Amino acid sequence: MNPFNNPQIDIEDLPRSEDLQYSGLETDYRSVQIISNCIFWLFFGVAFGIGFLFAIPVPKLLFYIIAAIGVALIIFSFISIFVGFRKKQYAIRDKDIHYKRGWIWTSHTVIPFKRIQHSEVVQGPVDRMFDLAKIRIFTAGGSNSDLTIPGLRVGNANQIKDLITSRIATTRKPVLTNEEE
Amino acid sequence: MKKSEMEFKSPSRQSRVALILIIYSRLKGFVSRLWPIILIGFFTGNFNFSNPDGLTLTIMILAVASGIAGIIAYFRYYYWIENDQFVIRKGVLSKSLTQIPMDRIQTVDFEQNLIHQIFNVVGLKIQTAGTQQAEIKMEALEVPIANALREYILSKKVDTIVTEDGTEIQSAVLPQEEIYRISFGRLIKIGLTENHLRSGFFIVFALWWFLDNLREAGLNLEDYEQEVSTAIGASLVIIGILSIVFLFLSIFISVARVVLQHFDLRLLRSDQGFKLISGLFNRKEVAAPYNKIQVLQWSQNLIQKFLGYHTIVMKQASSVEVSNKKSIQVPGVYAQDIQAIEDYLFPEREEKDIEYYAINKHFFIRPALYGGILTILLCVGLWFNKSAILFIAAVILFFLFFCYRKYLTLKKATYAINHQAVFLKGGAFGSSQWMTMLHKIQAVSIRQSPYQRRRKLADLDIHTASGTTSIPYIPLDRAAYLHDYLCYQIEVKEKHWM
Numbered sequence: 001m002n003p004f005n006n007p008q009i010d011i012e013d014l015p016r017s018e019d020l021q022y023s024g025l026e027t028d029y030r031s032v033q034i035i036s037n038c039i040f041w042l043f044f045g046v047a048f049g050i051g052f053l054f055a056i057p058v059p060k061l062l063f064y065i066i067a068a069i070g071v072a073l074i075i076f077s078f079i080s081i082f083v084g085f086r087k088k089q090y091a092i093r094d095k096d097i098h099y100k101r102g103w104i105w106t107s108h109t110v111i112p113f114k115r116i117q118h119s120e121v122v123q124g125p126v127d128r129m130f131d132l133a134k135i136r137i138f139t140a141g142g143s144n145s146d147l148t149i150p151g152l153r154v155g156n157a158n159q160i161k162d163l164i165t166s167r168i169a170t171t172r173k174p175v176l177t178n179e180e181e
Numbered sequence: 182m183k184k185s186e187m188e189f190k191s192p193s194r195q196s197r198v199a200l201i202l203i204i205y206s207r208l209k210g211f212v213s214r215l216w217p218i219i220l221i222g223f224f225t226g227n228f229n230f231s232n233p234d235g236l237t238l239t240i241m242i243l244a245v246a247s248g249i250a251g252i253i254a255y256f257r258y259y260y261w262i263e264n265d266q267f268v269i270r271k272g273v274l275s276k277s278l279t280q281i282p283m284d285r286i287q288t289v290d291f292e293q294n295l296i297h298q299i300f301n302v303v304g305l306k307i308q309t310a311g312t313q314q315a316e317i318k319m320e321a322l323e324v325p326i327a328n329a330l331r332e333y334i335l336s337k338k339v340d341t342i343v344t345e346d347g348t349e350i351q352s353a354v355l356p357q358e359e360i361y362r363i364s365f366g367r368l369i370k371i372g373l374t375e376n377h378l379r380s381g382f383f384i385v386f387a388l389w390w391f392l393d394n395l396r397e398a399g400l401n402l403e404d405y406e407q408e409v410s411t412a413i414g415a416s417l418v419i420i421g422i423l424s425i426v427f428l429f430l431s432i433f434i435s436v437a438r439v440v441l442q443h444f445d446l447r448l449l450r451s452d453q454g455f456k457l458i459s460g461l462f463n464r465k466e467v468a469a470p471y472n473k474i475q476v477l478q479w480s481q482n483l484i485q486k487f488l489g490y491h492t493i494v495m496k497q498a499s500s501v502e503v504s505n506k507k508s509i510q511v512p513g514v515y516a517q518d519i520q521a522i523e524d525y526l527f528p529e530r531e532e533k534d535i536e537y538y539a540i541n542k543h544f545f546i547r548p549a550l551y552g553g554i555l556t557i558l559l560c561v562g563l564w565f566n567k568s569a570i571l572f573i574a575a576v577i578l579f580f581l582f583f584c585y586r587k588y589l590t591l592k593k594a595t596y597a598i599n600h601q602a603v604f605l606k607g608g609a610f611g612s613s614q615w616m617t618m619l620h621k622i623q624a625v626s627i628r629q630s631p632y633q634r635r636r637k638l639a640d641l642d643i644h645t646a647s648g649t650t651s652i653p654y655i656p657l658d659r660a661a662y663l664h665d666y667l668c669y670q671i672e673v674k675e676k677h678w679m
Contacts, residue, residue, distance in 0.1 A: 014665050095672050106634070109626035109642075110664065112671045115678070140498060140678070141623035145644030 017098055017110065022089035028130040029151025033081045035126050041074055090149050092160065097137065099147050111147055113167035115139050121157045133157040137164070189330065192259035192270065198300040199321035203251040205296065206320075211244055217394060260319070265337060267307065269317060279317065281307070283337040288454075288468040291327065295462045303327045307334075357456065360521065361448040363513055368443060371513040372436030374484040380434040384427065439512065448511055450525060455495065457509045469509050471526055472679050473497045475621045475647040479519055480613035489515050493522060498646035498679055508647070527618050530602045537595040537606065541638050544654035545591040549584050556580040586610075596652045598663060600670065603643060605650065620674035621645050625667045627660050643667070646678065 048070070052058060058066075083103045091098040096112040116137055123133040134150040135157045152160070212219065219240070250273065258271040267286065269279045292304040305319040305327055322330070363371075444461035454470035476496040485491070495509040514522075523530065556576060563573050589609045597604045603622075605615040624644040628651070633639055639660040641652045652660075 014662075014669050016661070017665055017668070018661055096668055105628065105630050107626050107628045108664070109624060110668050111624040112668060114671060115623045139623045139644070140646035141644035141649065142646075144642070144649040145624040145626070 015093070017091075017108075020091040020093070020098060022091045022098070022100065024086065025088050025090075025149075025151030026130075026132060026153060028132055030081060030085050032124075032126045032130055032132060032151070033085070034078070035129075036124075037077055037081060039126075041077070045070075088151070092163070097147070097160075097164075099149055109145065109147060111137060111139055111145065113164060115141075116164055116168050118168075119161050119164045121154070121161050123154065135160055189260075189262040189333065192261045194259060195255070195319055196300075196302050196321045196323050196326075198296070198302045199319075200252060200255050201300075202296055202304075202320045203255055204248050207247045207251045208244065211247060215240065255320075262333070267317075267334065281317070283334055286334055287470060287473055289331040289334055290468055291331075291466040293460075293464040297321065298462075298464065305330070357449045357451045359447055359449050361446075361511065361514065361518060363443060363446040365444075367513050368440055368446075369436060370488065371443070371490060372439035373432065374482070374488060374490060375435035375439060376482055377428075377431040377435050380438070381427065381431040383434065384430055443512055446511065448509075455509060455522075455525075457511065467509055469495055469497050472677070474509075474526060475645045475678070476615065476617045476650075477523065477526060478613065478615040479514070480608065480611060482611035486611060491516070491519060493519055495522075495526070496647035523616075527602060527616070530616070530618065531599055532602070532604070535597045535599050535604065537597045537604070538655070540591065540594045540596070540652070541636075541654040541656065542591065543632070543636055543638060544594070545584075545587050547632055548587055552580060552583060594653070596655075598666070605652065615650055617643070617645050617650075618676075619667065619670040620676040621678045622667060622671055623678070625664050627657075627664055629657070633657075 048066075052063065080103070084101070087103045087106065088099075088101045090100070095114070096110050098108065098110050100106070100108045117140055119135060119137045121133050121135050127133055131154055132150075133152055133154045134148055135152060137147040137149075139145050149160075218236075253273050254271065257273055257276075258269070260267070260269045262268065262283075265283045266280045267283060268281075271277060271279075286307055288306075288308045290306040290308070292306065293302075294304070297303055300321070302321040302323055305317075305322055307317040307319075441461050441463075443459050446457070446459035449456040449458070454468060454473070456469070457465075457467045459465060474495045475498050477493070478496070479491045479493040481491045490513045492510065492512045493514050494511075497508060523532075559576055560573050563576070586609045590607065593609070593612060594605075594607045596606070598619075600619070602616055602618050607613050607615070622643055623646055626642045626644070628640045628642060629638070633654070637657045638654050639657045641655060641660045641663055643650050643652070652663075655663075
């Protein structure tokens with residue numbers, strides 16, 4: 001760093017991430033989650049049903065308890081989708097990307113563009129029905145600090161990816177080329 | 182140099198000793214996965230090799246097949262150097278060609294287990310700066326070849342370091358200075374001050390597991406149990422003797438573990454990084470370039486506190502997931518040794534006059550409260566279940582110990598952040614410290630549980646390339662401020678994290 005250009009920073013003047021304008025996810029993403037959730041519970045229910053009917057004979061009381069727990073979990077998972085959806089927010093600044101999530105346990109992660117290793121846009125089958133995609137951002141910090149922002153329009157996701165690519169394009173050589181012959 | 186370059190131009194195989202090692206490691210992997218079955222088979226006499234049943238036959242065929250596959254794999258494995266790239270071609274059914282640019286290679290580590298030592302060969306590990314599975318492992322190379330290869334690779338590396346950093350390193354082979362060495366006497370002392378409880382738990386677990394397997398294997402233990410329990414009940418002397426044997430066995434295991442791992446440990450340093458050589462049967466050489474070390478942590482337990490010993494760990498950025506294999510661990514170091522290592526690693530840390538902050542008391546109150554409720558419920562349940570009063574007392578005692586430990590942790594946990602580094606202190610009965618430089622931080626996050634939200638508290642997670650550490654239970658506004666401050670510092674720092 002140039003020692004003659006080193007202005008003192010007033011701590012109060014630091015850019016505050018609280019003041020950012022956070023954007024929510026696309027509302028269609030809620031439908032994606034509801035559909036995925038339905039599919040999940042359907043499979044689960046069918047598997048359990050078959051198990052109870054044919055394989056394991058259980059006392060009636062136990063069956064009702066398990067069924068009640070199952071119904072409670074299903075209701076909870078749907079509430080979780082609706083409440084959690086509004087809590088998922090992201091913001092992009094000039095130099096970093098923020099993502100907030102969680103309604104019981106909340107978390108707010110920042111990844112500076114400088115530290116992003118690579119990013120990818122992924123689209124699941126249900127996402128495709130609604131023209132949505134998610135962006136995955138990888139750092140060297142391992143799975144703990146990797147981010148996945150779901151529920152973005154495909155165009156938006158690609159824009160973010162391009163932005164990240166342009167920001168990290170310090171012409172890094174590929175580390176290891178591994179070709180399958 | 183020229184000569185070695187010639188040698189590596191054409192594709193060559195590893196040393197023939199690799200064959201033994203491959204078969205050995207395959208068999209080991211096989212046995213370690215199937216050993217419960219094998220053990221039970223032997224105990225129950227189910228294995229009959231002259232007239233094998235289906236299971237035995239399957240196991241034998243699989244073992245032989247895996248051995249043969251290993252042999253073929255050896256003959257299909259070639260390495261060479263081409264256009265300043267280290268190339269490996271391997272594979273039987275799915276073939277692969279791996280190329281690593283030489284200047285991307287971070288370290289070349291040697292490893293010598295007993296078989297290596299007997300045949301005078303070394304295992305080779307090549308690590309790169311990447312985040313994907315960027316690591317190459319070679320089973321066996323003759324020592325002179327391995328040395329020449331390493332020298333050649335590192336000579337290529339030095340060139341690039343001169344151009345990248347502007348530092349002037351003339352000679353290819355860097356002078357290495359030994360900064361720390363463990364004598365056998367100190368090694369024994371370190372072993373004696375280890376946490377013997379852990380070894381004790383290990384014995385108990387191993388014994389329990391073994392008995393459980395014997396029972397499964399059809400051995401009738403009840404008869405013995407009767408005999409043993411009457412014998413134990415008969416005299417306190419036997420209990421006394423057994424506990425002394427148990428104690429000695431625990432201590433013996435921890436000392437043996439320390440000696441095996443750290444025998445003749447030497448820590449060397451050059452201008453580029455540290456190198457650690459240690460081990461009795463399995464002699465290891467681990468290199469850690471300064472720029473690859475992300476986190477420094479050191480700790481001591483209660484007994485080691487009196488001797489002034491610390492165990493220091495330098496964690497390197499790991500390519501796959503955080504693994505302990507890539508960290509350099511040195512036991513028995515004094516405070517001034519740590520100071521010296523810190524000076525080599527992070528000379529710009531400015532640790533003096535730094536102010537440490539305590540964490541919030543709810544760090545203790547919450548688990549004590551919830552744990553207390555759980556303990557009361559458990560005790561009431563046990564009471565109605567007419568359990569022994571001794572058992573209930575044990576539960577309460579355990580809870581009190583848990584609270585005490587948590588309280589000590591609260592009292593010791595402090596953190597400090599200046600414009601260069603993050604420092605954390607902690608520990609319950611012993612003490613531990615953790616530090617990293619701000620430019621090594623990858624990402625930051627704030628986490629809140631409902632309990633913390635009601636009290637405006639939060640955890641601050643600091644993610645580095647060798648793991649995540651969190652500062653628990655600090656005021657939310659402070660966490661938010663640190664969050665912003667760390668982002669700002671990551672942006673401002675020009676130094677690369679690796």
